[in-house]
Amino acid sequence: MSSNLSERDFLALRRGYIFSDMEDGQFLEIMSHASSVEIPAGQLLFSQGDPVKAFYWVGEGLVRLFRSSPQGDEKVLELIGPGRFFAEAALFMGGRFPVNAAAQVASRLVAIDGTSFKAWLAQDASRCFRLLAGMSARMHKLVNEIDSLTLMKGTDRLLQYLLDHSEPDASGQTMVELEAPKQVIASRIGVKPETLSRLLHKLSGLGYIEVKDNRILIKDEDKLREGGLD
Amino acid sequence: MSSNLSERDFLALRRGYIFSDMEDGQFLEIMSHASSVEIPAGQLLFSQGDPVKAFYWVGEGLVRLFRSSPQGDEKVLELIGPGRFFAEAALFMGGRFPVNAAAQVASRLVAIDGTSFKAWLAQDASRCFRLLAGMSARMHKLVNEIDSLTLMKGTDRLLQYLLDHSEPDASGQTMVELEAPKQVIASRIGVKPETLSRLLHKLSGLGYIEVKDNRILIKDEDKLREGGLD
DNA sequence: CGGCAGTTTGAGCACGATCAAGCACAGTGG
DNA sequence: CCACTGTGCTTGATCGTGCTCAAACTGCCG
Numbered sequence: 001m002s003s004n005l006s007e008r009d010f011l012a013l014r015r016g017y018i019f020s021d022m023e024d025g026q027f028l029e030i031m032s033h034a035s036s037v038e039i040p041a042g043q044l045l046f047s048q049g050d051p052v053k054a055f056y057w058v059g060e061g062l063v064r065l066f067r068s069s070p071q072g073d074e075k076v077l078e079l080i081g082p083g084r085f086f087a088e089a090a091l092f093m094g095g096r097f098p099v100n101a102a103a104q105v106a107s108r109l110v111a112i113d114g115t116s117f118k119a120w121l122a123q124d125a126s127r128c129f130r131l132l133a134g135m136s137a138r139m140h141k142l143v144n145e146i147d148s149l150t151l152m153k154g155t156d157r158l159l160q161y162l163l164d165h166s167e168p169d170a171s172g173q174t175m176v177e178l179e180a181p182k183q184v185i186a187s188r189i190g191v192k193p194e195t196l197s198r199l200l201h202k203l204s205g206l207g208y209i210e211v212k213d214n215r216i217l218i219k220d221e222d223k224l225r226e227g228g229l230d
Numbered sequence: 231m232s233s234n235l236s237e238r239d240f241l242a243l244r245r246g247y248i249f250s251d252m253e254d255g256q257f258l259e260i261m262s263h264a265s266s267v268e269i270p271a272g273q274l275l276f277s278q279g280d281p282v283k284a285f286y287w288v289g290e291g292l293v294r295l296f297r298s299s300p301q302g303d304e305k306v307l308e309l310i311g312p313g314r315f316f317a318e319a320a321l322f323m324g325g326r327f328p329v330n331a332a333a334q335v336a337s338r339l340v341a342i343d344g345t346s347f348k349a350w351l352a353q354d355a356s357r358c359f360r361l362l363a364g365m366s367a368r369m370h371k372l373v374n375e376i377d378s379l380t381l382m383k384g385t386d387r388l389l390q391y392l393l394d395h396s397e398p399d400a401s402g403q404t405m406v407e408l409e410a411p412k413q414v415i416a417s418r419i420g421v422k423p424e425t426l427s428r429l430l431h432k433l434s435g436l437g438y439i440e441v442k443d444n445r446i447l448i449k450d451e452d453k454l455r456e457g458g459l460d
Numbered sequence: 461c462g463g464c465a466g467t468t469t470g471a472g473c474a475c476g477a478t479c480a481a482g483c484a485c486a487g488t489g490g
Numbered sequence: 491c492c493a494c495t496g497t498g499c500t501t502g503a504t505c506g507t508g509c510t511c512a513a514a515c516t517g518c519c520g
Contacts, residue, residue, distance in 0.1 A: 092366040128358035
């Protein structure tokens with residue numbers, strides 16, 4: 001399950017926000033405490049409350065960060081794709097993960113040892129500043145999330161999600177390719193799967209979008225942005 | 231509006247998590263860039279999007295951190311009381327405040343200059359670690375907030391709020407003294423004022439609590455903790 | 461006394477959850 | 491090759507939480 005890093009991951013990781021603009025020696029130093037982790041689809045990486053031994057970087061695949069209730073319902077907080085770090089903040093959070101993490105699809109991760117990383121951080125304040133900035137950005141996202149859960153309705157959150165994830169495709173049209181099954185996206189935007197289905201149907205009926213499996217064509221981006229709908 | 235610090239604030243601030251266990255010289259160094267701010271009840275301290283010039287510590291009073299929607303609704307994210315810092319994270323967040331801040335009651339704050347503080351932080355990585363830990367704790371709170379907004383109902387959130395804020399009073403009974411008007415608490419727990427009123431009434435009718443103005447007597451803490459209610 | 465802000469209460473409604481059934485599709489095994 | 495099963499998605503009917511709109515009540519201050 002754990003082994004040495006591939007050349008490819010090694011280079012990509014070096015470009016991540018934590019390690020960019022860094023001398024080779026320094027980077028090699030911390031990479032000696034990193035290891036590659038292969039994890040099959042659906043498997044749990046860690047649970048809320050587990051002791052934090054490392055943080056992670058995604059080389060390939062998709063990781064689902066989520067909370068779950070005693071009743072078994074789960075709320076997806078974030079989906080982490082290739083090139084991104086996660087759980088860096090947990091290192092400073094009293095030693096326990098505050099969320100669960102599972103592989104949404106089979107994934108290749110790099111685990112960076114926590115204590116080594118902290119020791120390495122402590123050597124240079126400018127390294128800390130990177131991390132502070134990264135954590136701030138994540139806090140900002142969380143605040144935005146709270147904001148939209150309280151101040152907006154389900155439809156609004158779906159529209160926001162679609163606009164945030166839309167990209168022009170090969171033929172120049174604005175498209176969204178859902179990164180995970182609809183039920184996961186539903187949890188991500190804070191509604192039940194049935195509701196997401198109905199919302200998509202409604203927007204489809206209004207002529208705003210066109211849904212085909214996990215691909216959504218944005219037919220009228222401006223109307224979506226206004227959000228004026230009843 | 232802005233002046234030198236009182237002796238009292240100076241000493242209390244030194245005990246805050248950011249500056250505790252610090253040599254006098256170091257502390258004096260950063261305090262030369264701090265100033266006292268008196269702010270009347272209701273007044274806005276900064277708005278979302280304002281450039282960040284400083285972060286704050288509360289000497290006396292209460293500060294309301296909130297988001298507001300285009301429609302004018304507002305969501306209270308946190309109420310910051312005496313002895314606590316706020317907006318430290320904003321320093322690293324691209325230079326703009328992600329929330330609004332207003333004095334809930336007349337307050338005395340200490341503003342600590344951002345650029346000086348960052349320069350001071352950069353001198354020693356252990357200083358950064360304090361901040362990293364503080365920010366992690368705040369992130370954890372935000373995650374919990376998202377969790378309870380999505381996975382729990384209004385009643386549950388009220389119960390949680392009551393239990394979190396309850397303290398044994400003089401006569402040995404468990405009490406909650408609401409730190410702000412009910413409408414603000416309502417926003418804090420993510421319901422409308424009318425709904426909070428009804429929820430309190432319901433719990434009162436069930437014999438769980440007793441409400442008298444802004445004081446709430448917890449009559450059966452165990453039942454509240456179970457939360458088994460319909 | 462009037463005016464005002466905060467709170468309560470009432471009636472109706474809307475959004476989204478729940479429960480339940482049906483459908484499409486892929487994988488498995490007889 | 492065709493049931494059989496499981497999974498994800500959709501659709502339908504109903505229900506409940508909490509919001510909206512509106513009115514009345516309270517305490518407080520000018």
